[in-house]
Amino acid sequence: MTSRHPCFYRVPPQELHGRNHLTEATQTKVLNTVISVKRTSPALCYEPDFIWKDTKLASLERNIRDLEDEIQTMKTNGLLHTDGRGEEFKQMEVYKNHSKFMKNKIDLLKQEVVKKESESMTLQTKLDALTNQNSDCKQHIEVLKESLTAKEHRACVLQTEVDALRLRLEERESFLNKKSKQIQDLIEEKGTLNSEICDLKDMLEVKEKKIKILQKKAENLQEQLKDRDKQLDSLGDRMTSLQADSSNTDTALITLEEALSEKIEEAEMHKNENKELKSKLASLQERLSEKEACEAEHVARWNPELSERLQVLQAEAVRHKEEEEKSNAEVQRVLALLRELQSERLEQDKRIIELERQVKEQNQKQSVNPGQAGEMTPNTQRQMDDLMSALDKTRKELDVTKLQLSSTQNTLTERDNELSRIRADHSKQLTEILQL
Known part of the structure; x- marks a missing residue:
């Protein structure tokens, strides 16, 4: 029975190269996922710290999984020896500590990721609010532009009205100037007419004095005519009586005519005498009044x-x-x-x-200048x-x-x-x- 010496499993360089390729592939996947997440959440697309932390977290997780896989393969293959268990345990402890450290770090990074996500959500809400505000501002700007165009149109209309009013005002001023000139001419004509009226009044006063004198003369002549009419009436009565007495004789008529002419002459003489008698009568009336006063005194005594x-x-x-x-x-x-x-x-x-x-x-002026005469x-x-x-x-x-x-x-x-x-x-x- 052959004894198996404990030894560490040496990973061949080809496998390490393959693992490195796997790590690069996983890194690219992680980067793609991060990019897709960033695209979905545009608030974090331009944060390089967040991207770097995500890639680092992914690489650490990948290293931990690799180490766990190596441990599992070493257990299954039985390649671990009893003699080298101390070093293996040390290595395992190191790996475990390292894995704990990495897990803690992963947790911290996850917390940071959550924090960043919450920040990204707040930024997203702010961005939405800003976009809404921007759209409202754009609508308000459009409304202001429309009102500005309306006001410009109204200003143009008002400017045209002001120009028309200015033209009318100038026409009125010219009309008033013409009227003032006409009034001045009328005032001058009035002055001349007043002077003529004064002259006519003076002439009328002179003529009134003459008329008074003529009226007095006419009154005197009327009195004389009345006296003459009375005398003629008396002579006419006498003549009628004489004609009735001697109607058959022409000689009587001739004598009557002569008597009539004489009577006319006598009437003129009586008229002159009447004037003299009137003057005498006035003096006699004064004397008579004096005599009447004296007689009144005598009568009062009697x-x-x-x-x-x-x-x-x-x-x-x-x-x-x-x-x-x-x-x-x-x-x-x-x-x-x-x-x-x-x-x-x-x-x-x-x-x-x-x-x-x-x-x-x-009317003559109207034929020459009909406007002014009208x-x-x-x-x-x-x-x-x-x-x-x-x-x-x-x-x-x-x-x-x-x-x-x-x-x-x-x-x-x-x-x-x-x-x-x-x-x-x-x-x-x-x-x-x-x-x-």
Whole structure:
């Protein structure tokens, strides 16, 4: 029976070379798995420390498996000898310690791998959040771009509107400048018209003075005509009576004609004498008033009843004189109002004539420049309407004043008749008193 010497199993170099090839193949597999994992988890694709730790872990596991396989083969083949068990146990202890150390290291590396995986998950979540945020930002940017394009379009529209408004503003300014020039021209024309009106007023005042003088002359002539009419009426009555008495004789007619001519001459002479008598009458009235005062004193001495009656008559005479003065003042006032209305009417007629002249000139201008004349026509038409309404109003006032004047003249004639009657009664009573 042959004794077997204990010896270590020597691995041949070919087998070691094959194992090295196996280790390289396993390393390549491990690297491929790591690369695939990195591709699936893109957060760890660019971490070289993690890749190096994975490869180191894989190589250590592979070495441990190789050592365990060698131990198992050595046990099965019975190649271990009893004499070399001490060294073998030492080697086994070394391998075991080394394997424990490697297992601990593997555990640590696994923990690190788990930690890295958790970090990779957090990074992945952060990356997802960032991608979502990036997509939201892109959408927001698109929305902002759309709003910016809309605002640019609106700005272009507003710019066109602003340009149009500027053009309209320039047109309005030019129109206002034209209007201001027209207003300035109208102001100048108004100044010239005012100066002409002042001149016309002065002329009217002069003409009014002349009219007053002529009216006084006309009143005198009317009085003379009234006296002449009375004389002619009396002469006509006489002539009719003479014609009735001597209607068959031509000689009587000739004599009557001669008498009529003489009477006319006498009427003129009487008229002149009447003027002289009026002046004398005024002086005699003054003397009469003085005499009446003296007689009143004498009568008061003689008879108190007659004096009281005389005082009553004098009071009535004074009252009637006051009424006559009031009536004359009223007549003068109405005449002044009538003159004023006539002057206003004449002035308005002149203004109407002037406006008609201006309208004719503007019509002529309209044929030359229709735009400007069309702008001036409404103002002139309005002035014409105002003047026509004022003229109608003045005419109505003039008619009313004429009616008032006629009524005042009628009342004045009535008062004159009453005054003449009272004077006659007064003179009659005075004569009676003087006879007493």
